[in-house]
Amino acid sequence: MTLIECNALTKKYGNFTALSNLDLQIESGHIIGLLGPNGSGKTTLLKLITGLLQPSSGTISINGEPVGAASKSLISYLPDHTYLDRNMRVRDAMDFFEDFYQNFDSMRAYEMLAQLAINPNHKLKTLSKGTQEKVQLILVMSRRANLYILDEPIAGVDPAARDFILNTILSNYDENASILISTHLISDIENILDEVIFIQNGNLHTHASVDDLRQKEHKSIDTIFREVFKC
Amino acid sequence: MPWNLDSDRPIFIQIIERIQMDIISGLYKPGDKLPSVRELAQEASVNPNTMQKALSELERTGLVYSQRTSGRFITEDTAMINNLKSELAQELVTQFLENMQKLGIPQEEALSIISETIKGDEHHDTD
Amino acid sequence: MLRKLLKHEWKSVNKVLLPVNLCIILITIVGCTVLNTDIFDTEESWPIALFLLIFYVLSLMTFASITLIYIYVRFYKNLFTAEGYLMHTLPVTPIQLFHSKLIVGFSWSAFNCLLTLFSTAALGFSAIVTVAKEENIDHISRFFLDDPIVNNRNQTFSFSEMFGYPPATFLILILLLLLTGCLVSIIMGYLSILLGQLMEKHKLAASIGFFIVIYFFMQMVTSIAILLPNSNALVNAMDNDTSVYFMNIFYRNLFPASIISQIILSAAFYFASCLLVRRKVNLD
Numbered sequence: 098m099t100l101i102e103c104n105a106l107t108k109k110y111g112n113f114t115a116l117s118n119l120d121l122q123i124e125s126g127h128i129i130g131l132l133g134p135n136g137s138g139k140t141t142l143l144k145l146i147t148g149l150l151q152p153s154s155g156t157i158s159i160n161g162e163p164v165g166a167a168s169k170s171l172i173s174y175l176p177d178h179t180y181l182d183r184n185m186r187v188r189d190a191m192d193f194f195e196d197f198y199q200n201f202d203s204m205r206a207y208e209m210l211a212q213l214a215i216n217p218n219h220k221l222k223t224l225s226k227g228t229q230e231k232v233q234l235i236l237v238m239s240r241r242a243n244l245y246i247l248d249e250p251i252a253g254v255d256p257a258a259r260d261f262i263l264n265t266i267l268s269n270y271d272e273n274a275s276i277l278i279s280t281h282l283i284s285d286i287e288n289i290l291d292e293v294i295f296i297q298n299g300n301l302h303t304h305a306s307v308d309d310l311r312q313k314e315h316k317s318i319d320t321i322f323r324e325v326f327k328c
Numbered sequence: 329m330p331w332n333l334d335s336d337r338p339i340f341i342q343i344i345e346r347i348q349m350d351i352i353s354g355l356y357k358p359g360d361k362l363p364s365v366r367e368l369a370q371e372a373s374v375n376p377n378t379m380q381k382a383l384s385e386l387e388r389t390g391l392v393y394s395q396r397t398s399g400r401f402i403t404e405d406t407a408m409i410n411n412l413k414s415e416l417a418q419e420l421v422t423q424f425l426e427n428m429q430k431l432g433i434p435q436e437e438a439l440s441i442i443s444e445t446i447k448g449d450e451h452h453d454t455d
Numbered sequence: 456m457l458r459k460l461l462k463h464e465w466k467s468v469n470k471v472l473l474p475v476n477l478c479i480i481l482i483t484i485v486g487c488t489v490l491n492t493d494i495f496d497t498e499e500s501w502p503i504a505l506f507l508l509i510f511y512v513l514s515l516m517t518f519a520s521i522t523l524i525y526i527y528v529r530f531y532k533n534l535f536t537a538e539g540y541l542m543h544t545l546p547v548t549p550i551q552l553f554h555s556k557l558i559v560g561f562s563w564s565a566f567n568c569l570l571t572l573f574s575t576a577a578l579g580f581s582a583i584v585t586v587a588k589e590e591n592i593d594h595i596s597r598f599f600l601d602d603p604i605v606n607n608r609n610q611t612f613s614f615s616e617m618f619g620y621p622p623a624t625f626l627i628l629i630l631l632l633l634l635t636g637c638l639v640s641i642i643m644g645y646l647s648i649l650l651g652q653l654m655e656k657h658k659l660a661a662s663i664g665f666f667i668v669i670y671f672f673m674q675m676v677t678s679i680a681i682l683l684p685n686s687n688a689l690v691n692a693m694d695n696d697t698s699v700y701f702m703n704i705f706y707r708n709l710f711p712a713s714i715i716s717q718i719i720l721s722a723a724f725y726f727a728s729c730l731l732v733r734r735k736v737n738l739d
Contacts, residue, residue, distance in 0.1 A: 111655065128375050147544050151734075166456075170546035180540040182467065182533075196459050197545050260373075267370050287335055291375040308338035308378065317335030 099161075100125045100244055100275055101146060106155035108141050108299075115141040117299040118155070125243065126272040128289055130307075130318070131279040133296035134326050139279045142296065143246055146277075147174045160243060170198065173242035177249040179229050183222035187215060187232055200241035209235045209265065227254055234262060238269045245269075245276040251285060263289055284319040293318055295325060331372040339374055343382035346372075351391065351402055352413045362392065362400040456547045460555035467533075471525055472563050476570055479518050483574040486511055490581040511578070515571050522567040526560040527644040531662070535652060549732040557641065557725075564637040572633065619707035628710040635717035642724040643669050649731040673720055680716035681709055 101123040108116040116138045123129060133139045144150040145157060148164045159168035181190050187210065195201045210217060213231060221229055234250060247266070251259045266276060267289060280286055287293075287307065295302040302325065303310075307318060314321055333342050350356050362368070365383060369376040383400060386392040390408060394400045403409070428438040489507065534542055534552065542552060583595060599622050603613040615621050620628060647669055651662025 127377065149540065149543055166546045166548050169544055172544070174540075174544045176540045178537055178540075180537050182538055184470075193463060196463070197456075197547075263373060264370065267373065267376070268366075270366070270369075270376050272376075284335060288333055288339060288372075288374050291377045307375075308340055308381070311336065311338045315336060319335060 099123065100159065102156075102158045102161075103142075104156045106142075106145065106157060107153050108138075108145060108150065109153045115299055116145070119299075119301050121294070121301060121304065123244075123275060123277065125275050127292050128266070128270065128276045128278070129292040129294060130283070130286065130290040131277055131294050131296065132281075132283060132318075132322055133302075137296045138299040139296050140248065141299075143174075143248055143277075143279060146244075147172055147246060171243040173198075173237045173240040173245045175233055175237040175245075175247045175250060177252065179221075179226075179233065181221055181229075181233065183229075184220060186218055186220050187224075188217040190221065190232065190236060191217065194236050194240070198240050202239045202241065206235050206239035209239070213261070227258060230254065231258065231261070234265065238265055241271075241274075243274050245274065247276065247278045249280055250278060251280065251282055259285060283322055284317065287318040290318070295322070297326065331374075333372065333374065339378050340382040340385065343372065343374070343379060344385055347382070347386060348391065348412060348416065351409060352416065356402045358402055358404045358406055358409065360402045361398070362402065364399065457551045457554060460545075460547060460551060461558060464555045464559045468526075468529060468559055468563060472522055472567075475518055475521050475525075476563075476567055479515065479567075479570045479574055482511060482514055483577050486574075486578045487581045490578065490585050515574065519567055519571055522563060523640065523644075526564060526641065527648070530556050530560065530645055531648050531659075535648070535658070550729060553645070553728060553732045556645065560641045560645070561638055564641050565634055568633050568637050569630075572629075619703045619705075620710070625706075628714070631714050632710060632717075635714050635721065639673065639717045639721045639724065642721050642728060643673065646724045646728045646731070649728055653731070669724075676720060677713055677716045681712040 099122045101121065103119050103121040106116055106119040106121070107114070119138075119142070131139050131142070141150065145152055146159070146164070148169055157164055159171055162168050185193070191203055191206060194206075195203050207217070210232070213228070213235075215224070215228060215232060221232065224232065234247075237245065237247070245266075250266075251262055254262065263286065266278075270276070278286060278290070290307050292304070292306055293310070294304045310318060310321060316324075331343075331346060333339055347356075356362070362383075363371070365376055365379050368383075369379040372379065383392060387394060387400070390405070391403055391412065392400050393403060425435060425438065428435070433441075486507075532538060534556070543549075545552075583592065598614055614625070618625050644666065647666035648662045650665040651658045651660075654661040
């Protein structure tokens with residue numbers, strides 16, 4: 098079954114059309130890059146899939162189900178900012194995830210925290226911004242979900258942390274799941290992608306396999322992106 | 329050794345080349361067991377599907393074979409490995425001569441440059 | 456799922472509201488203790504007494520305000536700011552989210568209200584016991600037991616006549632009035648926030664605007680509910696000499712009218728909120 102199916106998906110804000118008649122199918126077992134300039138509709142698409150927005154018209158289905166409580170249990174979402182109560186301790190956040198999500202692998206999560214020398218008893222607000230983001234990433238990736246949606250997971254992060262994050266993404270890979278990564282930092286991430294989606298002005302520009310594109314264009318995805326979205 | 333992968337060319341082709349080099353150079357001996365797709369993908373920091381594609385292609389050419397539950401192994405056919413070695417060596421030489429031609433250096437001169445470089449290396453070795 | 460939401464909601468909210476409301480108990484104890492001393496026996500101590508009284512009343516008002524405002528702020532912050540990205544992607548329905556906030560919010564508001572009432576009663580009782588003279592205490596306790604008492608002008612007073620209901624019923628009605636009042640306050644605060652979210656920009660300002668509008672609307676509805684059915688009776692009572700009967704009718708009508716109108720308003724606001732919450736959030 099197709100993991101995500103969007104049909105004529107449209108989202109308007111008053112006169113402004115953020116997404117226009119988008120038709121898209123995403124299968125499981127892929128790591129997909131969602132690429133496009135600011136304001137292209139990437140974030141809108143992600144919010145529609147995660148249920149944070151409702152479409153103006155068109156449909157989305159996740160594993161055949163419409164967006165709702167059931168689809169939300171299949172999706173593990175990492176937004177591009179902190180979304181946890183900063184007064185919580187790290188272990189409170191762990192308990193929270195464990196409570197609401199079955200298939201939360203807390204052992205694995207605690208392992209990763211230990212690897213990064215993060216003390217679970219510390220309050221989130223005492224951690225640096227980068228560390229808070231890593232905690233969120235660990236929480237999101239420790240769930241056994243069907244779809245992981247990562248919004249700018251490596252932006253504003255030092256190179257060593259970047260490697261840790263990319264490694265975490267790869268080691269969590271499951272052929273029954275897909276990972277959808279929205280990012281600007283294409284050259285850092287393109288080697289782990291096997292598909293890319295280009296979104297421009299609310300429209301689907303390209304959805305292709307990464308190696309096919311490289312073979313055809315003899316260029317990196319980063320270069321192709323710069324050409325397609327030249328200002 | 330870190331995997332230096334170029335984003336300009338399909339990754340799976342570069343993976344094939346790298347594994348071929350590792351086999352020829354003796355890093356992987358005939359009959360050796362390869363790490364799992366997942367492990368290799370993590371080591372190379374590439375998508376597991378891409379690694380899978382590369383390994384499938386290597387299987388197709390016979391350089392690698394898989395046993396259902398035990399995993400993937402390097403072929404024990406040393407003749408095939410030597411053939412591959414010769415082919416790759418040939419490609420390197422052809423590439424070298426093409427590059428020399430681009431520089432405007434005729435083939436005989438290219439040949440003497442090679443001889444002198446080798447003698448020079450021998451001198452260094454004996455120093 | 457709702458149980459889990461409730462569990463985490465209690466955990467977070469208790470951290471703030473438990474200390475605040477514990478303070479009410481604290482100042483009640485302090486107040487009762489102070490009243491039991493004889494510092495008020497002298498004429499000169501009355502300014503201090505007044506000051507302490509004002510301080511006490513302001514404290515109670517502050518604690519009540521903090522409780523209510525915190526409940527509103529938490530609803531907004533937890534569902535419609537950064538934390539909303541977590542709450543709205545949980546495998547729960549929006550109605551469950553709303554119910555968890557409603558149950559915890561109303562419970563705390565009601566608890567705070569009852570605590571305030573209890574504190575006032577405790578201090579009032581202490582005051583009467585220590586300050587009033589012997590014979591007055593006898594009068595006061597008979598009054599509260601609904602026995603008629605006679606004052607020096609040979610006028611008879613009984614609790615039922617003055618307040619329209621016997622003391623026990625009166626107490627229950629006050630409790631119902633306060634509890635339905637808490638309920639309607641909580642729901643209308645939530646509804647204002649939800650209405651504000653409908654706007655594209657300035658959502659918070661819009662929420663405050665909606666709050667003010669709904670508040671005035673509520674006051675209007677409750678006032679009409681109290682006065683209208685009894686306008687005739689009130690006019691007649693005012694023509695009579697005894698103001699006691701006016702009070703009687705006023706109280707007799709005040710309670711059922713207020714309580715019922717608050718219940719109806721609560722229901723209306725609740726259904727409106729449910730509709731809005733399902734409609735979906737457009738988080739920034």
